[in-house]
Amino acid sequence: MxxxxxxxxxxxxIALAPAPALAAEPCETEEPAAxxxxxxxxxxxxxxxxxxxxxxxxxxxxxGLIGIxxxxxxxDDILNLSALYGFTPAAVAGVNVHAIGATLSVRPFDINIxxxxxxxxxxxxxxxxxxxxxxxxxxxxxxxxxRWYYVPTAVHWLxxxxxxxxxxxxxxxxFERHGLLVELVTLDTFLLSLIESQNEVELDDVLSLALGxxxxx
Amino acid sequence: xxxxxxxxxxxxxxxxxAGISLVAASGCPQxxxxxxxxxxxxxxxxxxxxxxxxPEKSGPFKIAALGxxxxxxxxxxxxVELINARGDIxxxxxxxxxxxxxxxxxxxxxxxxxxxxxMPFFAVIGNHDALSEGKEIYRKMFGPYNFTFTWSGxxxxxxxxxxxxxxGEAPDxxxxxxxxxxxxxxxxxxxxxxxxxxxxxxxxxxxxxxYYKYLLKTIDIxxxxxxxxxxxxxxxxxxxxxxxxxxxxxxxxxxxxxxxSPEPGAIRYERCDLERxxxxxxxxxxx
Numbered sequence: 001m002x003x004x005x006x007x008x009x010x011x012x013x014i015a016l017a018p019a020p021a022l023a024a025e026p027c028e029t030e031e032p033a034a035x036x037x038x039x040x041x042x043x044x045x046x047x048x049x050x051x052x053x054x055x056x057x058x059x060x061x062x063x064g065l066i067g068i069x070x071x072x073x074x075x076d077d078i079l080n081l082s083a084l085y086g087f088t089p090a091a092v093a094g095v096n097v098h099a100i101g102a103t104l105s106v107r108p109f110d111i112n113i114x115x116x117x118x119x120x121x122x123x124x125x126x127x128x129x130x131x132x133x134x135x136x137x138x139x140x141x142x143x144x145x146x147r148w149y150y151v152p153t154a155v156h157w158l159x160x161x162x163x164x165x166x167x168x169x170x171x172x173x174x175f176e177r178h179g180l181l182v183e184l185v186t187l188d189t190f191l192l193s194l195i196e197s198q199n200e201v202e203l204d205d206v207l208s209l210a211l212g213x214x215x216x217x
Numbered sequence: 218x219x220x221x222x223x224x225x226x227x228x229x230x231x232x233x234x235a236g237i238s239l240v241a242a243s244g245c246p247q248x249x250x251x252x253x254x255x256x257x258x259x260x261x262x263x264x265x266x267x268x269x270x271x272p273e274k275s276g277p278f279k280i281a282a283l284g285x286x287x288x289x290x291x292x293x294x295x296x297v298e299l300i301n302a303r304g305d306i307x308x309x310x311x312x313x314x315x316x317x318x319x320x321x322x323x324x325x326x327x328x329x330x331x332x333x334x335x336m337p338f339f340a341v342i343g344n345h346d347a348l349s350e351g352k353e354i355y356r357k358m359f360g361p362y363n364f365t366f367t368w369s370g371x372x373x374x375x376x377x378x379x380x381x382x383x384x385g386e387a388p389d390x391x392x393x394x395x396x397x398x399x400x401x402x403x404x405x406x407x408x409x410x411x412x413x414x415x416x417x418x419x420x421x422x423x424x425x426x427x428y429y430k431y432l433l434k435t436i437d438i439x440x441x442x443x444x445x446x447x448x449x450x451x452x453x454x455x456x457x458x459x460x461x462x463x464x465x466x467x468x469x470x471x472x473x474x475x476x477x478s479p480e481p482g483a484i485r486y487e488r489c490d491l492e493r494x495x496x497x498x499x500x501x502x503x504x
Contacts, residue, residue, distance in 0.1 A: 065248040086249070094254030094357070095350055131251050135349055143381055143420055153318055153348045156250065187250050189318055193326070197290035200326060208247040 054179075054216035056082055061185040061210025062129055062158060063101040064088040073216065080105040080125075103127030103158060118166040118177070129156045129187065157188035160210070179214035252321045253350035253357065257328045261360035264337040268308060271337070274369045276479065279305050283472035284312025284411070284444025285465035287323060287345060292470040294330045295491055300472065301335050308336050308368070310375075312444030312463050313343025313411035319351025328358060341375050343411040343444065344418060347382035363389055365396050371439075371477055372403035378412035378443075380419045390428060397436045405439045405477060413443045413462060415454050433458045440475060440484060449473070451486055451497050459499050461486065 052070035059065060064086025071082035081104055088097040105125035110118050130136075136154035140147055162183035169175055186194075190206035281300045286293040300306050311331065316323035324346065331338050342355045342362055355362070362377035374396055377387040388410075400406060412418055414429035433441065433455040441460045449464035449471060463473055474487040474494060487494040 060248050062247065062250050088249040088252070093249055093252035095252070095353060097249045097251045099249060099251065129250075131349065135352075143384070150345075150348065151318065189320060190250070190322060193288065193290065193323070196288055197326075200290035200294050200330065205322065205326075208250075 053077075054080075054214050056084060056212055056214045058084065058181075058210050058212030060208050061101070061160065061183055061212075062099075062156075062187055062208045063210070064097060064099055065092055067101065067212075069101075071214075077216075078106065078108050080107060082127075098132040100130040100132065101127060101158065102130075103160065105160070105162065107164070116168050118168060120164040120166070122161065122163055124159075124161050126157065126159045129158050130154055131156075158185055159191065160185040162210070164214070166214075166216075175215050175217050177214075177216045179212075179216070181210070181212045181214060183210040183212070184208075185210055247322070250320050250322065251350055253353040255321060255325055255328065255354055255358040257325070257332065258357050259360055260328065260331075260358060261339060261364060264339055265366055268337040268366065268368055271307070271368075274307070277476050278307040278369050278371075280308055280310060280407075280475045280477065281306045281472050282310040282312065282409070282442050282461070282463055282475060283466050284463045285314040285343065285467055286311070286327065287314050287317040287467055289467040289470065290326050290330060292491060293327070293466060294333070296466070296470065296472050297330055297333050299489070299491065301333070303474075306336055306474070309334055309338040310373075310409050310442065311338065311340035312409060312442060313341045314345045314444060314465070315340065315343065316346050316348075316351060319346055319348030319354070321350065321354055324351065324354050324358060339373070339375055339409075341409055341411055342377050342379065344379045344382050347379055352382075362387070363392055363396075365401070367401050367403050369477075370403055370479065371405040371407055372401050373407050373409065375409045378410040378417060378425070380412070380417065380423055380425050384420055388425065388428070394432070397432060397438070404479070406437065407440045407442065407475075407477070408438055409442045411444050413446050414441060414460060418445075430455050433460075439477075442473075442475075449488055451488075451499060453499070459484070459486075 053073040054071050056069050056071055058067045061067070063084050065088040067084040067086035069082055069084030071080055073080055082102070084101045086099040086101060090096045103125055104127055105123050107120050107123035109122065110120045112118050131154050138152045138154050140149040160183045162181055164179045164181040166177040166179040168177050185208045186206050194201045194203065194206045283296060300309060315327035331340070340359055342352070346355055363375070365372060365374045367373070374393070376389065376393055377383060379387050397406065397408070414433060415426060417425050417429065419425040432438070438458045441458050442463065443460070444463045444465065446462055447465050447468055448462070449469065450462040452460055454460055461473060461475070464471055471488055471490045474489060476485040478484065486497040486499070488497050
């Protein structure tokens with residue numbers, strides 16, 4: 001079901017981008033402010049560097065069924081730093097799962113579509129996934145002789161690739177862009193298993209699809 | 218005056234649409250790696266039922282045993298293939314550490330491979346399996362941590378020996394001592410657990426090793442099988458009980474075939490790598 005929904009969502013996002021709005025030539029009704037926007041500037045950072053630049057909502061990507069957080073757009077949105085809190089209810093996972101995902105994405109390329117849409121065709125990144133709760137630890141508990149007896153269970157490495165389409169509203173509003181993103185995410189343990197056991201472990205075993213919305217101001 | 222988007226724009230949209238849809242349709246629904254709801258459940262009870270449906274043997278029967286298969290699913294699958302191909306194995310024992318970090322996906326990969334066995338199989342929980350949500354996953358996927366069954370005149374006792382991961386709970390000494398002592402009228406007694414009876418991982422000041430030595434000295438156990446440590450070995454470290462260390466499959470892939478015979482003390486052992494099996498010998502024990 002998630003597969004079908006994500007396909008429909010992704011297809012609709014692109015196909016329903018407002019065609020009439022992508023005017024080739026300015027006409028009398030076009031807002032004068034639009035002509036002042038620098039088409040090459042991806043993030044104006046109007047609130048200053050300390051204030052987060054965007055909020056993010058996503059499902060999947062190993063963070064959880066629902067993930068919510070904020071992030072910073074650095075170097076004119078070429079780098080994104082995000083922190084998400086993720087929750088998956090016991091009805092889905094068998095146990096209530098709380099997690100935090102902290103990621104860095106590198107997004108150097110974009111396609112500006114007539115100043116109203118921006119497509120970031122491919123970005124890559126990685127980060128850490130923290131499992132929260134009594135069953136997870138960063139260092140082995142004291143009763144073990146060896147502090148590093150186990151690889152920490154509370155933290156895993158993440159790697160992702162993604163694509164994003166941003167809708168650019170007219171200048172002057174609260175939001176600078178609304179983005180819909182799709183990512184494929186893998187986890188350290190799973191990726192290693194894929195590398196070491198290429199017959200038994202398949203690619204879709206080790207990937208999680210993330211669908212997200214990003215609102216930048 | 219407005220105009221329609223050019224062909225380039227539509228091509229861009231079409232490509233992006235196709236790319237995203239392809240990605241989305243790849244089928245990657247895992248929301249979290251920390252889940253605890255396995256697809257396969259109650260494997261211990263299902264395999265007990267399967268074993269009960271098999272005719273009991275008055276003559277020799279064969280067990281294949283292996284452990285610590287985590288991270289090596291390809292060669293583990295190969296071992297399962299070889300065990301099946303032999304055609305003479307009656308049941309399979311797994312000494313635990315089916316996963317590295319107790320993640321659901323790891324245990325499901327293992328269970329999928331075990332499910333290809335053409336004979337009943339039973340597994341104990343290893344220390345790595347107890348990490349993350351592994352305790353709950355094992356409980357749902359397999360069943361109780363400690364259980365016993367009898368087949369063809371042999372009682373099998375499988376128990377949780379991971380003292381550090383189950384402080385105060387493992388081993389369950391009351392259950393284990395009672396179960397081993399009662400013996401259910403069986404002629405032979407085979408024990409499987411993850412930790413070795415000598416130098417097991419234990420809490421500071423723990424007495425698990427002394428307890429296991431006591432069991433080996435006082436109870437007539439025919440074979441004590443365990444995983445967790447390298448290398449593979451067949452020895453009698455305490456008393457007259459053969460103790461098999463199965464080795465760690467992920468480091469040295471091998472499985473052990475144990476032929477259990479009605480004659481007292483006539484148990485044979487083969488150590489099998491993925492190419493050949495070699496008989497291993499112990500002195501026959503006169504009873």
